[in-house]
Amino acid sequence: MNFKEALDKIEIFERVGRIADDMGLETYVVGGYVRDLILKRPSKDIDFVCVGSGILLAEAVAKSFDHHVPLNVFKNFGTANIRLEDWEIEFVGARKESYQRESRKPIVEDGTLKEDQERRDFTINAMAISVNKNTYGELIDPFDGVKDLKRKLIRTPTNPLITFSDDPLRMMRAIRFAAQLQFDIEPDTFDGIMHEAPRLQIVSAERIIDELNKIILTDKPSYGFKLLFVSNLLHQFFPEMVELQGVDSVGDKSHKDNFYHTLQVLDNICQHTDNLWLRWAAIMHDIAKPATKRFNEKVGWTFHGHEDKGARMVPGIFRRLKLPMDERMKYVQKLVRLHLRPIALVSDKVTDSAIRRLLFDAGDDVNDLMTLCRADITSKNNNKVKRFLSNFDKVEQKIVEVEEKDQVRNFQPPVSGEEIMSIFELNPSKIVGELKEEIKEAILEGQIQNNKSEALDLLYKLAARKGLKKK
Incomplete structure (x- = not known):
């Protein structure tokens, strides 16, 4: 050159x-x-x-x-x-x-x-x-x-043990460059990373997460995560993800390896989005499976409630990793909590009420939620994958139809708590919240339309049953 x-x-x-x-x-x-x-x-x-x-x-x-x-x-x-x-x-x-x-x-x-x-x-x-x-x-x-560069190789210029002991962040950088450039790490250099991995403990979480986010933003982040796992670097700062690895068996019943499943979901979602926080939702979506894993003689391995438990784990993990404790964390938390909901709707008999509830809970993030759910289909059975994706097409079409008709995405009950207190001369109290909740439920169930007139009519009926009178 x-x-x-x-x-x-x-x-x-x-x-x-x-x-x-x-x-x-x-x-x-x-x-x-x-x-x-x-x-x-x-x-x-x-x-x-x-x-x-x-x-x-x-x-x-x-x-x-x-x-x-x-x-x-x-x-x-x-x-x-x-x-x-x-x-x-x-x-x-x-x-x-x-x-x-x-x-x-x-x-x-x-x-x-x-x-x-x-x-x-x-x-x-x-x-x-x-x-x-x-x-x-x-x-x-x-x-x-x-x-x-021609050999596509990451190698330290001097003794890797000294290089990584001197500045342990270089171990994260080695894997980041390998992931970004799709290079191999030279064997002696990788051995040095494995040997010095515990030294990462002296590096601040802020510096580690900066490198990790760059790995997550690569075209195929699973490669970087596999290197982090095999080198024992991942164990130093993200033990919850490490715990996903492994398969338990009882008799002929086994569950899939949730670590490698998570990496496949991550790679899948990266084909459709550069959104770092949607990629983080893919990483975190099954994070609570080890904590919720149970064996049932009839059905085999179960992970009941892992979506709710996982959502509760998100803030603690974000705080420890020095990820932002703001709307981005809440976005990831929401997607983790809801990631099974669209799968439950994969049926020709799905009701408008169920779609309305999904739209209400997911709000403007419903499209990202569907992207995550599609990425979560990782079966080796291609026919099964096609069937699930086809069913998701139906769910998405149903979402469009219900949204156009009912406009419930991010909706607030048409009658506010302040209005209820004013109409019936009430102080802030439990009964005000109950009335608001019943109006919301009636809209989501399709019993009334999402407008003020029908909401007020229902409010007066509900209030009368509770012995309330207008001022």
């Missing part, structure tokens, strides 16, 4: 090289940009390393433009970055690092390019291209990163 021609296409490389020459700084573009350039993957992040002060170089580059260029300086880390249109450009001085056993924060010293490359996580991220005039476009690849 002609790197000089590739760099010439983007003005910033020549500019940085010219300024670096004026300052007498040996300077390179390094890391992910070089990797993605060779892989022909789009990238808007550029990292420059110079043998000297990256901050001074960044300041000089920012001042070289006729217009204002935002500059952020992080003196504690010896880095600076500028934003140029949609480019994120970072500058750092070449450095060498050493670590103490109890921390993943390095002791940093100025270093050479070679020492800077040695400290990097993987060979494919340790390549550099010179931007200085005399060596412009020359590739420095001391650890055969190009060869590893």
Whole structure:
């Protein structure tokens, strides 16, 4: 590959090289940009390393433009970055690092390019291209990163045991890169991950979940999760998912392996959505099966109530993993709780009332719920899968028909609690809630239409039975 021609296409490389020459700084573009350039993957992040002060170089580059260029300086880390249109450009001085056993924060010293490359996580991220005039476009690849890209291999540039002990987050990054690029992990490197897996305990949950979410957002996240499981990394932070693995048998009755079923559901749903939280719902939908597993002589293995138990588990897992405790958590919780409901409606005899209740409970997320339910059909019997999917088509058509007729998605009872209190001169009390609930139930059962007139007529009848009189 002609790197000089590739760099010439983007003005910033020549500019940085010219300024670096004026300052007498040996300077390179390094890391992910070089990797993605060779892989022909789009990238808007550029990292420059110079043998000297990256901050001074960044300041000089920012001042070289006729217009204002935002500059952020992080003196504690010896880095600076500028934003140029949609480019994120970072500058750092070449450095060498050493670590103490109890921390993943390095002791940093100025270093050479070679020492800077040695400290990097993987060979494919340790390549550099010179931007200085005399060596412009020359590739420095001391650890055969190009060869590893061709072999589709993730490998550490130095001893993997030291690499992962120094910074255990690199183990998550190894699997993330393998999942994103669909690469293999070199055997010695993977052995290093397995050996050092317990070291992940010193890494913050925020850093772990950031890498995990990137794995979940890949085209086929099951590959990343299998690597996490086999390496014992998953055991360090997500034991509930690990517990899904395995098959119990009594006589000739067994249940499916819910870990691998979950991964298949996850892959299935990824074919239809990039929504991270819908993918999380796929991960969590059967999370309570180990806790609800029972054996019945007549029917075999059961998991009664796993959808409700799973929904109750969601907040605790989200809190521990440092996932957002907001509407996104509630969305996942709702889908976990409701994921069996559409399956129960797979019948030609499904009632409008059952559809109305589903629409009321799922609200605007009913389409996502149906996407999850379709992904949940993982039988090896293709005829069975086709039959279930065909039945889901009928349910979805029924949802459209009932919604058009009754408009119950996200509906609120047409008569509010405040109105009930005003009409009958009541204080907030149990009876107000009971009246509201009975009106809601009558609408969902199709006994009255979803409008104020019919709701008020019913309210007066219900109130009369309870001995209430209008003021």
